[in-house]
Amino acid sequence: DPGRGTSGIEKSIPVSGKGSCQAEPGDTGDEQDAVLEDYETIEGSEEIRGKKRKMNIQLMEFPRHMDEYGSLVPIEASDSVPFDIKRVYYIYGVEKGVRRGFHSHADLEQVLICVSGHVRILVKTPWEEQEIFLDDPQKGLYIGPMVWREMFDFSGDAVLLVLAGDHYKVEDYIRDYNKYEQIARQYFTENQ
C-alpha cells in the first residue's frame, strides 16, 4: 500500500505538441514529460491554461495549511483552478476491481483530487495514454476537453473529489470510444 506523497505518473507516452497556441522553441515531447513529472503549485489560471493547450492534462499541487490543528487545503475558483467552479461531485464506495468513467467531455474542464485513500486514473487521447496515481489531498489532476478517462484501483477508503467548470450537461459527454477518437482527431488537428 503506497504511502502519501508518491502520487505521479506511472506510465507516460510523450505528447506530440498539440495545442491552439504556438509551440515554444525547444518545446519537445521530452520537455513536456518533465513538466508532468514535477508537480507544481499553480498560483494563477493563465499558466495552466497555456499548458493544457499542449496536452489537455496537468498535475497540480495545492498549498496546504498544516499545524497542530490538522491540515487545510484551500482552492479558490478561477485562481487555484483555471475555471469557475459550477459543479462539485465526489465518488466513494467503489469496490475492488471496479473500473468507471469511460467517457470524454467535449468542453468541460475538471480537476480531480483524491481527498481520502488512493485511486488510479487513465487519461487517453488518440496519441497518448497515461496512468496517474492519486493518493494525496494536495495533488490535483486537471483534465481539459477531449480527454478520455477511466478510474480504477480505488482503495476501500477512497474519496475522489471532482471540481468542474460547468453544470451537468448530458450532451457534453462522449461515451463511445470510437466516436471519441474520431471527434478528438478532428479537435486536436483543428487546434494544432
Place this chain on the structure above:
Amino acid sequence: DPGRGTSGIEKSIPVSGKGSCQAEPGDTGDEQDAVLEDYETIEGSEEIRGKKRKMNIQLMEFPRHMDEYGSLVPIEASDSVPFDIKRVYYIYGVEKGVRRGFHSHADLEQVLICVSGHVRILVKTPWEEQEIFLDDPQKGLYIGPMVWREMFDFSGDAVLLVLAGDHYKVEDYIRDYNKYEQIARQYFTENQ
C-alpha cells in the same frame, strides 16, 4: 463508533424566530426544530434562503447516484447549494482531542460535508447552541452569516469538505467571541 446515516442534531435549543423575512403564521420554535430534525433534499436555492433567515443554519441531504460502480454525490452551484461556489477547502489529519474553528463570518455562506469519517460541529448564536454530527457524504450543514462555529471529535479518517460562497477574505472573520456576540445581537435585531 456510530454508523452511517445517523447524522443529525444531538442537542438543540429551539431558535426564537430571528430573520429578515416575516415569520409565517404558526411558525413556532417547535416547528423549526422539526424542520431541522428531518433532513430534506434541497432542490433549489430559494427554499433554503428562506429558511436560513430564521436560524442561519440548515441541514441538507444531497441526492446520491449509487450502483454497482459505487456512489456519486453531485452538487450544483447556486442550485444544490444557495450560492456560487467561489472557494472549496477540505480539512483532514485532525488529531483526537483537537477542537478548531472558533470564529464566525460576517457575510460568508458555507456548506460543510463530511466526505470521509465523522466530525461534530458546534453552531452557536447569542440565543441558541446546537451540536451537529456529520458522518455521511450525503449530508450537508449550511451555515449562513453570523454563526459561531467550532469543529471537534474528528475521526482519524475524517475529511471535512467545505464549499464557500466567496473567496478568502480575512476581514470577514470574527475570531473574538465577545466581539462576535455584540455584532451578532445587532445583526439579528436589525434583521428581525
